[in-house]
Each structure stands twice: as structure tokens, then as C-alpha cells.
Amino acid sequence: MHRLNPIEKIKTKSASEITTSKLGIGFEKLDRDAFDPEKAYDKISEIGVKWVRIQSGWQKTEKEKGVYDFAWLDSIVDNLLSRGMIPWMCVCYGNQIYGGLAVENFGAVGCPPVLTEEQREAWDNYCEALAKHFFGRVTHFEVWNEPDGRYSWKHGVSAIELGEFTVRTARALRRGNPEVYLIGGALSRVNLPYLNQAFSTGMAEELDAISFHVYSFDDRKLAPSIAALRALLDRYNPALEIIQGESGAQSRPFGNGALKDGAWTPRKQCKHLLRHIIIDLGMGVKFTSYFSAMDMMEALRGKVGDKKSYQDFGYFGVLGAEFDEDGVATGDYPPKPSYYALSYLASLFAGEISPCTLPILPETDTAPHCGNIPTLSWGEIESYGFRLANGSYAYAYWAPVNHLTQDFESAVSFCYAALDEVPKLVDPMDGVVYEIPEGMMERNAYGGIILHRLPIRDYPLLLVFGNIE
Numbered sequence: 001m002h003r004l005n006p007i008e009k010i011k012t013k014s015a016s017e018i019t020t021s022k023l024g025i026g027f028e029k030l031d032r033d034a035f036d037p038e039k040a041y042d043k044i045s046e047i048g049v050k051w052v053r054i055q056s057g058w059q060k061t062e063k064e065k066g067v068y069d070f071a072w073l074d075s076i077v078d079n080l081l082s083r084g085m086i087p088w089m090c091v092c093y094g095n096q097i098y099g100g101l102a103v104e105n106f107g108a109v110g111c112p113p114v115l116t117e118e119q120r121e122a123w124d125n126y127c128e129a130l131a132k133h134f135f136g137r138v139t140h141f142e143v144w145n146e147p148d149g150r151y152s153w154k155h156g157v158s159a160i161e162l163g164e165f166t167v168r169t170a171r172a173l174r175r176g177n178p179e180v181y182l183i184g185g186a187l188s189r190v191n192l193p194y195l196n197q198a199f200s201t202g203m204a205e206e207l208d209a210i211s212f213h214v215y216s217f218d219d220r221k222l223a224p225s226i227a228a229l230r231a232l233l234d235r236y237n238p239a240l241e242i243i244q245g246e247s248g249a250q251s252r253p254f255g256n257g258a259l260k261d262g263a264w265t266p267r268k269q270c271k272h273l274l275r276h277i278i279i280d281l282g283m284g285v286k287f288t289s290y291f292s293a294m295d296m297m298e299a300l301r302g303k304v305g306d307k308k309s310y311q312d313f314g315y316f317g318v319l320g321a322e323f324d325e326d327g328v329a330t331g332d333y334p335p336k337p338s339y340y341a342l343s344y345l346a347s348l349f350a351g352e353i354s355p356c357t358l359p360i361l362p363e364t365d366t367a368p369h370c371g372n373i374p375t376l377s378w379g380e381i382e383s384y385g386f387r388l389a390n391g392s393y394a395y396a397y398w399a400p401v402n403h404l405t406q407d408f409e410s411a412v413s414f415c416y417a418a419l420d421e422v423p424k425l426v427d428p429m430d431g432v433v434y435e436i437p438e439g440m441m442e443r444n445a446y447g448g449i450i451l452h453r454l455p456i457r458d459y460p461l462l463l464v465f466g467n468i469e
Helices: 041-047 071-082 117-133 159-176 192-199 219-236 266-282 337-348
Strands: 005-009 023-026 051-055 086-091 140-143 181-187 209-213 241-247 288-290 354-356 360-363 382-387 393-398 409-416 424-427 432-435 441-443 449-457 461-465
Touching: 023 337, 041 337, 051 071, 071 086, 086 117, 117 159, 140 159, 159 181, 159 192, 181 192, 181 241, 192 219, 209 219, 219 241, 219 266, 241 266, 266 288, 266 337, 266 382, 266 393, 393 449, 449 461
Parallel strands: 023 051, 023 288, 051 086, 086 140, 140 181, 181 209, 209 241, 241 288
Antiparallel strands: 005 432, 354 382, 360 409, 382 393, 393 461, 409 449, 424 432, 424 461, 441 449
């Protein structure tokens, strides 16, 4: 960081040291035994995220009709709770003992139990038993996963069918625990017409929140999408909250799954993670979940008895892995750079934070150390303001250029007023905190302060007004 003085590093916190947070991580696919959770619990707890998304695994729980064995899921839930994390549960997928497409699809992925009355009744009974069994331990339940994608609603996508299924599932979960917090949607993208049609079934009145997933190379679409989603929800049920339930990026090319065609590197994964999380928080989501804790099989289109069909590995994890002949993640699960970037951000944003507009604007300037080019201004930057739990303010900013094709750096100047503190600059990529020297600050005729020629990157840097801790 040219001309800045490094003075400290963010002190990271484990989940048990944080009371509340809006940051989470995915811990999915344990219904298909994709990895060994015992080797990952401590590592993800040290990141400092609170919300951990898991999947309920009906087929793994009910192997004999009417008999539920929750032992495997109890272990996951209890291990997360004991380390200060909050498990929330995506209730999915189908069950081969009730026939249909679940018989041939690995893990019964994308096989909703809606085609026969026996399937529907069995699902209702399972959901009621699930909510009752985890009373006092799991409060947040999400209905299905990406039902607007053919891979996850295999007999044919239908918004009306999803709406009716969500209503029925919500009522079954509530019979098991009247206090459950119910999440619907889990959309693979912000598909407004699809969700609008699903709402025509009365789905919005049964829920507390709508979740969405966004995997996009162009994150400039994200904020307008969330704003439009908020507008739609307000038409039906203004009390509905928004949760970003799954979003991430790969750390290497030639993987499988979302964004697989990108020339990904560990550094590009970090940039993507930081940009997406800041946008989610800046747009006021209830919480945001990074996908995922682990490199693991994608397993959305696998076929029973055909190992090759589900050995389609994605490299979204903040923990890396090798894979055995069954497609299970093996090795020591080493942390990637994204692990540390997420940890620094989780500690900085620990506690009750809220998005806010701050009295800061870009200032026209020149950057001698960049060849006297003008500093970036207005439409060339993306920025979000936050009030942190300790009363400090944070201003995150970056250049929203294509971070897959370049490693961007330049300069930007800001003018601010009515913020009494001289800010520090934080780089969440490596956690270093910088002091801004007096030579880079100027007080104008009206008492405002101009910060001259600060660094700007293609990932968020943060000006923090007040204490970091």
C-alpha cells in the first residue's frame, strides 16, 4: 500500500467469541457423505462465521418407512452448536423408498415428493418429526434447494407446484415446532416472475424469509437484483426478510458446477468472496452464506450405481481437499487464502452491524505515482457504508472491474464531513490495518477532510472511522 503505514492486523475471533453475526458458510452435502465433518468443525469455527447451512437428508434419515434415525444429523448439529455456530437446515431431498425418480438419482437429489399421495404424506410426517426432534437446537428451516432449476426439480420445474409444496411443508414443520423460522425460495437466481407465480398459492404468508443464490461473473447485477426482490416481497408480505443462502467462487479452473468456465485462482476467489459479501450486507440481507466450507463433489446429476456420474468436483471451498475413488473429500483440508479473508471480514463485522449511508464522496484529484492519471470517481467505484457493533463506521469501496481478467489497482480521493475520527484503512485480503499519514489528508475551507490518493483495488478496502475491535 503505497505511502500508508501498516500498524496492526485484525485480531480474528472464533465463532464462540462472537455473539451475533450476519456471516455464514455452507456445510452442505453431508447427506451424501461428501466429506468428513470431524476434520472440519474446528477449522470452520475458527473463521468466526455464525450461520452454518446444512441439509436434512431425508433419504439418509428414513431408510425404513416411518422409522427416523437422526443420529448422523444430531452429531452435526451438536458439534456446530458446541463450537458457537448456528446450524440452519435446508429440508431436502427425496427418498428412494417411496419410489419415483429418487430410485435412480444419487442421493435422491432434485426429486420432490409431490407425485403421489404416499410421497406427500411421508414427507409431511418426516418434516413434522424433524422439527420436533430438533426443537431447541435448530430454529431456521429452509424449504428445498434451487427448485427453479431442472437439476433440482427433475420432473419439470413448476412455480405453482413449488408454492403448494412450500405451503404444505411449512405447515408440517410448524406442527413439529410452532416456533420455527421458515425460509422459502432457495432460488438459483433472482427469478421474479417465477417467485411471483409461486406466491399466488399463498406461499408468502407462510414464511418468514425468502432465500436466493447468485452465482454470477458480473456482481454488478447483485444489488439491483436484491432491490427488485425486496420490492416484490413488499407487494405480498413486507415482513419477509431476505437471506443470501449460497454464493461463492472456485479457486482453480476446470472444476465443475457454477462459474466453472472462469480462469479462477485462489486470489480471484478471495476477491469474489469479499465483493459478494459486502454487497449482500450493504443491501441489508438478514445474513449471507458463503458456499462453501469444502471442496467437494457437485453431485447434482449423479446416478445410482455410476460413481463417475457424481465425481464432478467443485473447488468453492475455503478448505481444500483431495478425492478418493468414491468421490469423498480426503486429506487434511488445508485452508486457502479465502479462509483467512473470510475470517478477517467476519471479525471486523462481528456483532450487530447495519448498512448506512455515510457522508463521503469521491473527490477529483490526480495520482502522481500512477503517472498523473485522474483518480477514480463516481461511476468508477462501488461503495457501501456500515455502522459496526462497537459504534464505529466502515466505508467499503472498490473498482467493480472484471476481476477474472485483470489485477486492478489505482488511486481514489474522498472528501467527508461530520465524521470526527481520522480513519484507518483495512485490507481484508490479508487483515493488515494501515494508518493514513497526515501528508495524505487536507482540511478544506468548510472543515471537511479530503483524503488524497488512497489505494483502490478490484476488491473491497475499508475505511474505518473509530476502533477496529
